[in-house]
Amino acid sequence: MFTIQYTNDAEFLEKSKRPASQVQEIEPIVKSVLEQVKAGGDKAVKELTLKFDKSCPENLLTTQDELDQAENEVPDELKKSILLAKDNIEKFHKSQLQKEVTKVETSKGIVCWQKAVGIEKVGIYIPGGSAPLFSTVLMLAIPAKLAGCKEIVLCSPPRSGGSINSVVLYCAKLLGVTKVFKIGGAQAIAAMAYGTETVPKVSKIFGPGNRFVTVAKQLVNSSETAIDMPAGPSELAVIADEKTNPVYAAADLLSQCEHGLDSQVGLFVDSESKKDEIIKEALRQLDLLPRKDIAAKSFENSFAVVTKNNHESVRLTNLWAPEHLVINTVDAIQLAEEVVNAGSVFIGEYACESAGDYASGTNHTLPTCSAAKAYSGLNMDSFMKKITFQTISQEGIRTIGPAIETMAAAEQLDAHKNAVTVRLK
Amino acid sequence: MFTIQYTNDAEFLEKSKRPASQVQEIEPIVKSVLEQVKAGGDKAVKELTLKFDKSCPENLLTTQDELDQAENEVPDELKKSILLAKDNIEKFHKSQLQKEVTKVETSKGIVCWQKAVGIEKVGIYIPGGSAPLFSTVLMLAIPAKLAGCKEIVLCSPPRSGGSINSVVLYCAKLLGVTKVFKIGGAQAIAAMAYGTETVPKVSKIFGPGNRFVTVAKQLVNSSETAIDMPAGPSELAVIADEKTNPVYAAADLLSQCEHGLDSQVGLFVDSESKKDEIIKEALRQLDLLPRKDIAAKSFENSFAVVTKNNHESVRLTNLWAPEHLVINTVDAIQLAEEVVNAGSVFIGEYACESAGDYASGTNHTLPTCSAAKAYSGLNMDSFMKKITFQTISQEGIRTIGPAIETMAAAEQLDAHKNAVTVRLK
Numbered sequence: 001m002f003t004i005q006y007t008n009d010a011e012f013l014e015k016s017k018r019p020a021s022q023v024q025e026i027e028p029i030v031k032s033v034l035e036q037v038k039a040g041g042d043k044a045v046k047e048l049t050l051k052f053d054k055s056c057p058e059n060l061l062t063t064q065d066e067l068d069q070a071e072n073e074v075p076d077e078l079k080k081s082i083l084l085a086k087d088n089i090e091k092f093h094k095s096q097l098q099k100e101v102t103k104v105e106t107s108k109g110i111v112c113w114q115k116a117v118g119i120e121k122v123g124i125y126i127p128g129g130s131a132p133l134f135s136t137v138l139m140l141a142i143p144a145k146l147a148g149c150k151e152i153v154l155c156s157p158p159r160s161g162g163s164i165n166s167v168v169l170y171c172a173k174l175l176g177v178t179k180v181f182k183i184g185g186a187q188a189i190a191a192m193a194y195g196t197e198t199v200p201k202v203s204k205i206f207g208p209g210n211r212f213v214t215v216a217k218q219l220v221n222s223s224e225t226a227i228d229m230p231a232g233p234s235e236l237a238v239i240a241d242e243k244t245n246p247v248y249a250a251a252d253l254l255s256q257c258e259h260g261l262d263s264q265v266g267l268f269v270d271s272e273s274k275k276d277e278i279i280k281e282a283l284r285q286l287d288l289l290p291r292k293d294i295a296a297k298s299f300e301n302s303f304a305v306v307t308k309n310n311h312e313s314v315r316l317t318n319l320w321a322p323e324h325l326v327i328n329t330v331d332a333i334q335l336a337e338e339v340v341n342a343g344s345v346f347i348g349e350y351a352c353e354s355a356g357d358y359a360s361g362t363n364h365t366l367p368t369c370s371a372a373k374a375y376s377g378l379n380m381d382s383f384m385k386k387i388t389f390q391t392i393s394q395e396g397i398r399t400i401g402p403a404i405e406t407m408a409a410a411e412q413l414d415a416h417k418n419a420v421t422v423r424l425k
Numbered sequence: 426m427f428t429i430q431y432t433n434d435a436e437f438l439e440k441s442k443r444p445a446s447q448v449q450e451i452e453p454i455v456k457s458v459l460e461q462v463k464a465g466g467d468k469a470v471k472e473l474t475l476k477f478d479k480s481c482p483e484n485l486l487t488t489q490d491e492l493d494q495a496e497n498e499v500p501d502e503l504k505k506s507i508l509l510a511k512d513n514i515e516k517f518h519k520s521q522l523q524k525e526v527t528k529v530e531t532s533k534g535i536v537c538w539q540k541a542v543g544i545e546k547v548g549i550y551i552p553g554g555s556a557p558l559f560s561t562v563l564m565l566a567i568p569a570k571l572a573g574c575k576e577i578v579l580c581s582p583p584r585s586g587g588s589i590n591s592v593v594l595y596c597a598k599l600l601g602v603t604k605v606f607k608i609g610g611a612q613a614i615a616a617m618a619y620g621t622e623t624v625p626k627v628s629k630i631f632g633p634g635n636r637f638v639t640v641a642k643q644l645v646n647s648s649e650t651a652i653d654m655p656a657g658p659s660e661l662a663v664i665a666d667e668k669t670n671p672v673y674a675a676a677d678l679l680s681q682c683e684h685g686l687d688s689q690v691g692l693f694v695d696s697e698s699k700k701d702e703i704i705k706e707a708l709r710q711l712d713l714l715p716r717k718d719i720a721a722k723s724f725e726n727s728f729a730v731v732t733k734n735n736h737e738s739v740r741l742t743n744l745w746a747p748e749h750l751v752i753n754t755v756d757a758i759q760l761a762e763e764v765v766n767a768g769s770v771f772i773g774e775y776a777c778e779s780a781g782d783y784a785s786g787t788n789h790t791l792p793t794c795s796a797a798k799a800y801s802g803l804n805m806d807s808f809m810k811k812i813t814f815q816t817i818s819q820e821g822i823r824t825i826g827p828a829i830e831t832m833a834a835a836e837q838l839d840a841h842k843n844a845v846t847v848r849l850k
Binding site for chain 1: 502503505506507509510512513516517520521527529531532535537539542544545546556557558559560592628629643646647649650651655672673676677679680682683684710713714715716720758761764765766767768769770771772773774775776777778779780781782783784785786787788792794795796797798799800801802804806809810811812813814815816817818819821822825827828829831832833835836837838839840841842843844845847848
């Protein structure tokens, strides 16, 4: 972990800059995959699966039998934990639902309102690999179901045996995912964006993935499919001070470091000695981790800043706009009021970031790479769209009609004006 | 206007398909503009302005004097109309603001909440051309101001004299836009996305534009700048039946046809005779329009569908997902309940679409080209991001800690598990 010395904001920003993502070189490969699936449907998906995953299951769709069997394979303790997490995630996301429609009379006889409606068809991508991210199934399928999405399609790459990890399948069944497909990579994104004979075309695609998945999501997004948000490496900022328990702060920093070599972690602390103490403790804990190699490497690339005080720490994290922000100070609850750029904030010494990753109730799909300046983490809005409605009475059009006529004429849009004029007659 | 005959949904969708947008060929030009501005700042912006707009103002930034002078040039009647519109738009958008933060105790000792915070820096693009779209300044700057955006930057192309239309400037001043720049096209989008010596870098860019602006927005969006939504030609669907006044229905159809040759308009009506009546009336009104040539051409490309009944009409518009939907039937208010895919809905015979374009209070920046299946029209959410917060007490971590440990272990993320373990000790 290196220390950033800065004399002004620009210098801090320059020194804490994330590395630029290198994805341009794979764009042609991904474009070709998208075109093949668009033109060839299921047949192309199978050919690409065979090519990239080395084997291809006969049926892309997971059967009810496979889902039922997966359920039997998940240990009871894990099931119990998942049900607890599900309960908390449901409670928090349900609380975000618009309670009732508010009708506003803007002028006499003119009533406007907004109604949130679930997106009819959504797609969820769950990466494969050694550690199956079943927790992401919870974070995506629970709000989709609560939003009233009618079709929830899930794609995940088949393992060598041709099946999907049983905990992922258990969660999909538990949460009402409509269809689970054994498809991974850019071909999965293409299948959901364009639809095939068996994969339904969806309107919005959610979920993490490797570089190919990320680029595929970007490309389909620039044509007709919505996506959740731009993807980047995981990030965490910890704000600590004199009173912070270094064991907790170090553990939080490392929890993000283990994600990957490109993880971004920053420590903001108001004293040099506490900084040293936390780094020393982190190096001690590092040695005990199974994923030590990855965590050590990204810890090395991480930074610490010694700030004037806790307010300065929050101010700098607002400039950096981290995905996760842990405020582990005595005045954490007050400091949290000053946060304007962050994905999710963890307040106080017991609020570790991994609580939000799994079970406290908040969503773990969050904006990275300073996208928190403009993007929200996933929430109920992500699975719904808001439609506006208006009724206008005869009195209403008489009230605002002349203003519309004047404005439309000034914009030289006479047919717009005329739609009012015929009604005022 | 041609009539769509269909025997099933797929056939209707095929026959009502929007033409694919042809923007790929200009991508290299736009990419080059973006790169020039990123590398060259103000100097590059000025060179590009001279190249594309044939002349370049000495100062890119509009001065206070120019803003004050513009105010004197706007006729009083137009000012009055704009103030009425402003009032309604403010009322409706203000009603969308989250009243208070709802804290949810998901498990004993775990409290989660969500707070909406205005995006600090936003950019607004207003196209130039013969008809200045000052109404769009209202639709973008009003919610930006209400959201608490601190920096609101506006770019609009300079006219031959080097200035921006005075009504646009008047609205910018009235609504608290921070800085107004005389920059148009892709170079404006680049300046706001990357920042220059004089133009502040913003986090999100809003507003309509030509093909170059649209492609530039797409390209900056795939790196680090958020954008409002994908842009496409204007659209309108009208649902009519036996009782509909054909004069109103025809006027509404034409109001959208005048936007451009690529406007998309559809009439959904439950009787053949009413369809003929509306088309006949539209052709009569067409003859009286100043922008007759444009409107006639896009009316020719528009379609009508004769449906079994009004419910079938709504069902088909849900498949087509129009930007604007006018329901001009006696049972309009009930039918509106069945709408799931549309940008904005106008209910009843007096609710003409142009009311929403200018003054009723709803926003006129809406999803086109079936994006209404996944996107909302602009609303307060568009100018804010929602940050999640959580506090966890010692009791809280004891309640959910073991579940987090189990789940993290199952995902092979031991440092995540450890962040809980050290706190349970």
